[in-house]
Structure formats: structure tokens, C-alpha cells
Amino acid sequence: MKVLAIGGLVLLxxxxxxxxxxxxxxRAPAGGSASAGVALTASGxxxxxxxxxxxxxxxxxxxxxxxxxxxPRRTVPRALLLGTVIVTACYAAxxxxxxxxxxxxxxxxxxxxxxxxxxxxxxxxxxxxxxxLVIFSTFGALSGIVLAGPRVYYAMARxxxxxxxxxxxxxxxxxxxxxxxxxxxxxSVLVATGTYRELFTRVIYTEWIFFxxxxxxxxxxxxxxxxxxxxxxWGYPVVPAVFAAAAAGIVVHAFAADPRSCAxxxxxxxxxxxxxxxxxxxGSGNKEGQREDRGLP
Numbered sequence: 670m671k672v673l674a675i676g677g678l679v680l681l682x683x684x685x686x687x688x689x690x691x692x693x694x695x696r697a698p699a700g701g702s703a704s705a706g707v708a709l710t711a712s713g714x715x716x717x718x719x720x721x722x723x724x725x726x727x728x729x730x731x732x733x734x735x736x737x738x739x740x741p742r743r744t745v746p747r748a749l750l751l752g753t754v755i756v757t758a759c760y761a762a763x764x765x766x767x768x769x770x771x772x773x774x775x776x777x778x779x780x781x782x783x784x785x786x787x788x789x790x791x792x793x794x795x796x797x798x799x800x801x802l803v804i805f806s807t808f809g810a811l812s813g814i815v816l817a818g819p820r821v822y823y824a825m826a827r828x829x830x831x832x833x834x835x836x837x838x839x840x841x842x843x844x845x846x847x848x849x850x851x852x853x854x855x856x857s858v859l860v861a862t863g864t865y866r867e868l869f870t871r872v873i874y875t876e877w878i879f880f881x882x883x884x885x886x887x888x889x890x891x892x893x894x895x896x897x898x899x900x901x902x903w904g905y906p907v908v909p910a911v912f913a914a915a916a917a918g919i920v921v922h923a924f925a926a927d928p929r930s931c932a933x934x935x936x937x938x939x940x941x942x943x944x945x946x947x948x949x950x951x952g953s954g955n956k957e958g959q960r961e962d963r964g965l966p
Contacts, residue, residue, distance in 0.1 A: 671806050675759045678783070678799065681790050682766035718922055722877070723869040724760065727810070728753050729880075733817040736824060819848035830948065863930065871934025874923040878935075881916030884909040 731748045735741045763783070767776050770786045779785050781796075783803055788796030823845035826836030839846040859868060887909050890896055924931045 671802070671809065672755065672759065674799075674802050675763060678787060679762045679766045682770050682786060685790050686766070686770045714922065714926075718919060720869070722873050722919065725756060726873070726876075727813070728756070730813065730817040733820045737820070815849065815852070818852050819845045822848040822851065830945075863933075867927070867930045867933075870923065870927050870930040871937070874920060874931040875934045875938050877916045877919045877923070881913045881920070884913040884916065 728749060731752065732745060735745050738744050767782050767786050770789055771779070771782070775785070776782055781800060781803075784796040784800040787799035822831060822835050825831040826833060826848070835848050835851060836845070837847050838844065862868075863871075888906065
């Protein structure tokens with residue numbers, strides 16, 4: 670439904686809209702010099718990258734349920750590739766439609782650019798309808814996050830890396846209900862610690878650190894004698910090296926744009942290091958849970 674709605678809006682934009690050359694040009698600030706404009710662009714670049722990556726993010730969450738996926742070696746890579754391509758195509762097409770209909774300054778200043786574009790095309794009722802579709806689409810993303818995240822805590826508990834009780838399943842629904850409850854509480858705590866922008870800045874900063882480490886870990890893993898190729902990828906070692914370098918650039922830019930939020934996000938993540946060290950050193954493994962076969966349906 671969301672893809673159809675996006676396709677309809679893009680189709681209407683390019684059939685009913687009327688592009689003007691000035692739509693693709695942003696006016697310079699009054700009284701501003703060329704050097705000031707360059708400095709302004711450089712300072713805002715990292716914040717724009719963080720916002721864009723947050724919008725495109727979530728692609729990796731399909732791997733959270735890999736242990737419950739049928740034919741994961743075939744299904745998960747396909748889901749990653751197709752999901753990323755579809756989302757990228759939708760966002761690129763939508764942004765092209767917005768710039769086709771609205772001046773760049775209006776796009777930058779808009780708080781609800783999709784509704785503004787629809788309102789320009791088919792009136793106020795169309796803008797209200799698109800606003801409703803945008804709100805409706807958040808439920809799909811929210812349900813995916815609520816379902817996917819607890820699978821990580823469940824798997825950690827089953828592997829003896831987290832409290833055993835978090836690996837429990839609901840007797841009727843066969844869902845990791847305790848892990849879902851813990852995620853709900855922790856999410857509420859995080860919401861109380863900052864604004865929406867601060868929260869997604871922390872998310873982007875910390876997760877791209879681990880994305881980069883994951884790519885570098887591939888080099889280390891392939892050097893081990895016990896390595897068994899579980900996948901084939903074009904471009905190794907260039908592709909993972911470029912990805913790791915890009916991740917490092919994203920992390921550096923994000924910190925330069927908002928060092929306070931990034932530092933706080935890194936601090937919250939780092940709190941887990943001493944806990945993990947104590948946990949492993951104490952041998953608090955869920956041996957019983959690893960032996961039991963209580964997999965999710």
C-alpha cells in the first residue's frame with residue numbers, strides 16, 4: 670500500500686506538476702558572502718547525512734530474525750538487496766517529485782513536504798490524505814522495530830550472553846514477551862533523555878561504528894583457519910574496505926556536527942562493556958537454555 674501510494678504521488682507530480690528552473694536553486698542568504706555560504710554548507714553536511722541515513726536505515730534489521738528464517742542463506746541476502754533497492758528508489762523518486770513541484774527553499778523549510786506537494790497538486794483534501802498516509806506508514810515501521818529488536822535479546826539470552834529469563838517465550842503466543850517488555854521500558858527511558866534529533870543522531874553515530882567494525886571483522890574472520898565461506902560477494906576485498914571507510918567518514922562527520930549527542934550515545938553503549946566483561950568472566954552462560962530446543966515458530 671505504501672509503495673502504491675508513493676508511486677501514485679510521483680506519477681501525479683510529473684504529469685500534473687509544472688517544474689520551474691528556480692525550483693532547483695536555493696537563494697543565498699541576504700548579505701552573506703560566498704565563503705560564509707561554503708562554511709554553512711560544510712557545517713550542515715554531517716547533520717544532513719545523519720538525517721538521510723536515519724531515513725534509509727533499518728535495512729540490517731532483517732538479519733535479526735535470521736535464526737527463524739527459512740533458507741536464511743538465500744532469503745536474507747535477497748531481502749537485504751531488494752529492500753534496499755526498493756526503499757532507495759522510493760526516496761529518490763519522491764525527492765525528485767518534491768523538487769519538481771516546489772522551490773528548494775520551500776522543501777527545506779517545510780515540516781510536511783509530502784503533504785505540501787500533494788496539496789499543490791490536488792488541493793487541501795489531497796494534502797490531508799497524504800498526511801494520513803504518512804502517519805499510517807509509521808505503524809508499519811514501528812511494528813517491524815518492535816518485532817525485530819527483541820529477537821536480538823532473545824538470541825543473546827539463549828546463547829548465555831544475557832539474563833536467562835529474557836529468553837523465555839510466552840506459553841500461548843510463542844513470542845519473546847519478556848524481551849519485548851524490556852525493550853518497551855528502555856525505549857521509554859531513551860525518549861526521556863533527549864529530542865528526536867538527538868536520538869537519531871546517537872543512533873546513526875553508534876550503529877555506523879558497528880557497521881564499520883563488522884566490515885573490518887570480515888577481513889579478520891577470513892584469515893582464520895576455521896573460516897568456512899558462508900556467502901559469495903562481488904568485489905572482495907575492495908567493497909568491504911570502501912564500506913568501512915565510508916562508515917568511518919560518517920562517524921567523523923556526525924561527531925563534528927553534534928559532539929554532545931554522539932558522545933552521550935557512545936557513553937550509553939560503552940556502559941555495556943564492563944557488564945559484558947563481568948558476565949563472561951563469571952561464566953554466567955545459559956547452558957540449560959542452549960541445550961533446550963524451544964525455538965520460535
